[in-house]
Structure formats: C-alpha cells, structure tokens
Amino acid sequence: MKYNRFGWPGNGSTGGRSIAYGRANILRGLGRITFVGAVGISVYNYNTPNGPSGMKTTLDIGMAALGFIWPLGTMASGSYFMVDAYTGGEWE
Numbered sequence: 001m002k003y004n005r006f007g008w009p010g011n012g013s014t015g016g017r018s019i020a021y022g023r024a025n026i027l028r029g030l031g032r033i034t035f036v037g038a039v040g041i042s043v044y045n046y047n048t049p050n051g052p053s054g055m056k057t058t059l060d061i062g063m064a065a066l067g068f069i070w071p072l073g074t075m076a077s078g079s080y081f082m083v084d085a086y087t088g089g090e091w092e
Contacts (some may be wrong), residue, residue: 031068038064052089060084 039061046057067077 035064035068056089 042052042057042060042064045051046054051057052060063077063080066073068074
C-alpha cells in the first residue's frame with residue numbers, strides 16, 4: 001500500500017482543487033466589493049441631513065469589517081445587519 005505525504009495536494013489531473021480556489025477567489029473579490037459599497041453607503045448616509053450619527057456609522061463600518069472574520073465574525077455581522085434592516089436603522 002502506498003502512503004502519500006501529509007502535504008500532498010491530491011491528484012492534479014482532476015482539477016478539483018483549482019476549481020475550488022478559483023471559486024473562492026471570485027467570492028473573496030465579491031466580498032471586498034460589497035465591503036467597499038457598504039462603507040460608501042454608510043459615509044454617504046452620514047453626510048446627508050438628518051442622517052445617522054457618527055457612532056452608528058462607525059459601528060456599521062466596523063461590523064462590515066468584522067464580516068471578513070470567518071465564521072463567527074460573519075455570523076455576528078450578518079445578524080447585526082438583519083436586525084438593523086428589520087428595525088429600519090432606528091435604534092438610537
């Protein structure tokens with residue numbers, strides 16, 4: 001019986017690993033674009049008359065950044081934004 005070394009990447013001819021990395025890179029890029037969009041929207045809303053306070057804007061940006069920490073940060077960030085959307089952002 002042949003044993004492979006611990007770090008052996010698998011059978012390269014199947015291409016499964018490269019497909020997984022390709023999809024992960026696409027999702028990573030989409031996550032970064034979404035983060036930039038969320039920060040832009042928060043800053044825009046802060047600069048509008050009767051917009052949210054600086055504390056809420058900072059919290060929104062912080063929670064968006066926390067979403068990059070998988071898995072707990074993503075769950076916390078998602079929960080925060082679901083509650084924020086449900087309450088209409090009126091929690092002050």
